[in-house]
Amino acid sequence: MPNYFNPYQYPQNFYQQQIPNTQQPAQQLMPPVPESNFVPAPSEDFARNYPVGYGKSVNFKAENAPYIYVKTMGFSQLDNPVFEKYRLVKEEPKTAQNGSEGSEAYKLSPDELKREIEAIKGQIEALQESVKALQEKSKVKSSKKEVTEDDE
Amino acid sequence: MMNSIFQIYQQLRQNPMQMLARRFNIPSNVNINDPNSIIQHLINTGQVTQQQVNQMMTMRNNPMIQQLMNRR
Numbered sequence: 001m002p003n004y005f006n007p008y009q010y011p012q013n014f015y016q017q018q019i020p021n022t023q024q025p026a027q028q029l030m031p032p033v034p035e036s037n038f039v040p041a042p043s044e045d046f047a048r049n050y051p052v053g054y055g056k057s058v059n060f061k062a063e064n065a066p067y068i069y070v071k072t073m074g075f076s077q078l079d080n081p082v083f084e085k086y087r088l089v090k091e092e093p094k095t096a097q098n099g100s101e102g103s104e105a106y107k108l109s110p111d112e113l114k115r116e117i118e119a120i121k122g123q124i125e126a127l128q129e130s131v132k133a134l135q136e137k138s139k140v141k142s143s144k145k146e147v148t149e150d151d152e
Numbered sequence: 153m154m155n156s157i158f159q160i161y162q163q164l165r166q167n168p169m170q171m172l173a174r175r176f177n178i179p180s181n182v183n184i185n186d187p188n189s190i191i192q193h194l195i196n197t198g199q200v201t202q203q204q205v206n207q208m209m210t211m212r213n214n215p216m217i218q219q220l221m222n223r224r
Contacts, residue, residue, distance in 0.1 A: 039206050040213050050209075051192035053202045063213075 038068070047071060048083055 041047040041060035047069040052058050054076060060069040066088040073081050108116070164171050169184045176190075176199060183189045194200045211217045 039209050042213075049188050051188050051195055051205060053195040056202045058202065058206065 041069060044069065044085070052081065 038059045038061040039050070040063050041050075042063050044062070044067075047060040047062075048071070050058060050060070050071055052071050052073045054073050057070060057072040060071070062069065068086040068088060070084040070086070071081060072084075073079070172178075173182075173184050176194065177197070178184065178190060178193055182193045191200070191205055195202060195205060
């Protein structure tokens, strides 16, 4: 029998096209769960009794307290699990005034400051004198060289 | 066929935890009534990963997930 084109026939892949559409609503039902490195812990006992695999470590963030727990398991049953507790401390931002108070210059009294400045002045003068002496020495050497070259 | 299904149903109704223990090969020394010890056994035997456990524990506290579970 010859194979004529039938306009009323369904396309061969008609049912295959319908299958993916039925699965879409099920995927939309599940809300996206944010991936986090910290497991929320309602209490410290929850973190202590939390199941952790051998050689693994899990971080916890306490829900009602400023603490972070870390539970680490050894590589075998013989190793005891290590439980660490860290307290979170709020750090205040440093203002400009706080910065000047923290410097050593602000802590010194005016008399002490004067003494320090005088000492620094003396050191600078001594340095200037030594530089002058070096310059004079180099001048003398260069003049001696010129004299010997002229003699030759 | 119907008898075997009925038997399985009866067992599941009488002792669901024992059925689950048999399904996941949980030995008798593991306390079936303690979820943490079951999860610990599943991790140790490699039936679940640490990441899967962490995700499950995080999802359990998610209010949206809790709402979905209560709806069913």
